[in-house]
Amino acid sequence: xASLICGSIAYDTIMTFEGRFKEHILPDQVHxxxxxxxxxxxxxxxxxxxxxxxxxLHMLGGDARIMGTVGExxxxxxxxxxxxxxxxxxxxxxxxxxxxxxxxxSTDLDNNQITAFHPGAMMQSHLNKVxxxxxxxxxxxxxxxxxxxxxxxxxxxxxxxPFIVDPGQGLPILSGEDLRRMIELATYxxxxxxxAKLLSDKTGWSIDEIxxxxxxxxxxxxxxxxxxxxxxxxxxxxxxKAERVVDPTGCGxxxxxxxxxxxxxxxxxxTTGRLASLMGALKIAEQGPQNYAFSxxxxxxxxxxxxGYALP
Numbered sequence: 040x041a042s043l044i045c046g047s048i049a050y051d052t053i054m055t056f057e058g059r060f061k062e063h064i065l066p067d068q069v070h071x072x073x074x075x076x077x078x079x080x081x082x083x084x085x086x087x088x089x090x091x092x093x094x095x096l097h098m099l100g101g102d103a104r105i106m107g108t109v110g111e112x113x114x115x116x117x118x119x120x121x122x123x124x125x126x127x128x129x130x131x132x133x134x135x136x137x138x139x140x141x142x143x144x145s146t147d148l149d150n151n152q153i154t155a156f157h158p159g160a161m162m163q164s165h166l167n168k169v170x171x172x173x174x175x176x177x178x179x180x181x182x183x184x185x186x187x188x189x190x191x192x193x194x195x196x197x198x199x200x201p202f203i204v205d206p207g208q209g210l211p212i213l214s215g216e217d218l219r220r221m222i223e224l225a226t227y228x229x230x231x232x233x234x235a236k237l238l239s240d241k242t243g244w245s246i247d248e249i250x251x252x253x254x255x256x257x258x259x260x261x262x263x264x265x266x267x268x269x270x271x272x273x274x275x276x277x278x279x280k281a282e283r284v285v286d287p288t289g290c291g292x293x294x295x296x297x298x299x300x301x302x303x304x305x306x307x308x309x310t311t312g313r314l315a316s317l318m319g320a321l322k323i324a325e326q327g328p329q330n331y332a333f334s335x336x337x338x339x340x341x342x343x344x345x346x347g348y349a350l351p
Contacts, residue, residue, distance in 0.1 A: 046089030046181030054078035095296020110137035169194035289328025
């Protein structure tokens, strides 16, 4: 079974300012703000929700098919990476005259961040179409261009492919009407605890009401684990203690890779949720969203250590 992963493909450029922003931004002068920060350290990471989810699912042994748009100006390094990993790129489209989406993040010594995000080719993600094809039996609509998120949900439903709605960072641009429609079409919904409140506010539906419309609603709770609402009850998923806490970027995407794998395998929610929780804990111990690396056997051993039983 293959999973079609619709979402953003992006570069994250992360810079460190060896000072404190507050010492250089004058509150009484913000109306004429003009500042420059020297950032002696910089790294560029492969990211984007679809890229990160596909990376996690592929690591687990799933058939991850990423669907997204990149810009021809700078896409080749990402194509080279996906090819090296052995990830399917048939649904990754390079657009002429565009740059790949990218976030430029400056962090100070207090972990305050100033971020500029250029969506680039991501805004044309609707040019890709979800169609029924051999092997694809599951999908996810993760944060992407507005039209892409709306249209891909409709196309999954029309193709009869069960899918997860994962609105995430796309919540601010999706209207209540958009969200209600996507939930009505979806099989599963996943959000974090903050997003769950925002989703309820925008749709006018409680989490219980949303759960009644889909097979399951998965709500992540950070260090407190997760809750899976299904069949009128709530499955509590414990957190996995990370070896170290280094960088939370991409932890939610790693969790979603675990969700997709468990659903692909037909596992119960207790085991699927625990695998997803483990994937998030493995990711948080490394810098960047795609720099953790484990074999399927190593993940199985970590699972047994954490939960006291073996993966099916």
